Amino acid sequence: MxxxxxxxxxxxxxxxxxxxxxxxxxxxxxxxxxxxxxxxxxxxxxxxxxxxxxxEPTMYRKVFANKVFDRKVVLITGGCAGIGRALAMRLAQAGARLVILDLQQAALDSLVQHLADHHNAEALGLVCDVAEAEAVQRAVALAVERFGGIDVLVNNAGITHRSTFAETSLEVFQRVMAVNYFGALHCTQAALPSLIARRGQVIVLSSLSGIAPLLYRSAYNASKHALHGMFETLRYELKGSGVNVMLVCPGFTATDLRKNALVGDGSVAAQAPLAIGKVASPQDVAEAIYQGALKRRRLLVLSNVDWRxxxxxxxxxxxxxxxxxxxxxxxxxxxxxxx
Structure with a gap:
């Protein structure tokens, strides 16, 4: 109105x-x-x-919201840092049981211990490269064996690069697509039977690059546009199954993504932050995703710059x-x- x-x-x-x-x-x-x-x-x-x-939600809504994720099983990829870690903390507060996939065992052990100590949360940390389909299948099988199924899948793992198209090697294109696109594909294929059985939810972390072009990120843009195409199609195919698909464009966020950015030859080169105005904190983004998941939204674009x-x-x-x-x-x- x-x-x-x-x-x-x-x-x-x-x-x-x-x-x-x-x-x-x-x-x-x-x-x-x-x-x-x-x-x-x-x-x-x-x-x-x-x-x-x-x-500010009413008391009824607060009570209802606190029950939605209670005892639900949430699998988060790339969950040891940035938005993934903040979202794990927020869901742990809501009573969720967590499965965290990441590449570093030490970081996983630290996060699982933190969740247990500070939120009394059940959490399973698994080393997994989402670009490898067999590794994802094993991780999802372990999660189902431990908790009985998966209610929510958060496809958060991702990498970026900064180089012109002409300077970007084929290996960089393949690696970015392998993690950002095929990683989400592998996880969704593996978890989908459980998600359908539990009428669950798929949450996909996209980007401004999924809805508008950015210079010097041709591989990253391609991977995020591919996510939108695949998951918007999946949403329609799952209509009537009870499974919701939510795409999230969080805007510029204070994470380490750019610190691990690839350049054209595939090496890692930390990148200076862009001067684009206000940058969101991972905690604020996690809260917005949590609120969107409660309402089972279809698309969240969290930055006014991204909307423009x-x-x-x-x-x-x-x-x-x-x-x-x-x-x-x-x-x-x-x-x-x-x-």
């Missing part, structure tokens, strides 16, 4: 309520269609600056190229075409 005033405000209080259909506010209506119920949005007069917030990029790239590509693409890629407008 829209309320006119000095600033236009949008509040989504009632399930199923539609945003304004005015074409002048199309970007805002897109945002509202995927906002968690009970959230609020504030936009400037241009309609292109969006700030999200959450209303999505709308402009799709409907006004020349404006996107001139206004947002340099900023999002860490360049000055005059630098475009020089690399």
């Amino acid at each position: 829209l309320e006119a005033g000095e600033d236009t405000r949008v509040r989504r209080f009632v399930p199923g309520m539609r945003a304004a259909r005015s074409r002048a506010r199309f970007d805002l209506s897109c945002a509202c269609s995927t906002m968690p119920k009970g959230s609020t949005a504030r936009v400037d007069r241009s309609g292109l600056s969006l700030t999200l917030g959450f209303r 990029a999505r709308v402009l790239a799709r409907f006004f590509p020349r404006l996107f190229e001139r206004v947002l693409l340099p900023r999002l890629s860490g360049l000055r407008p005059q630098d475009l075409g020089r690399h």
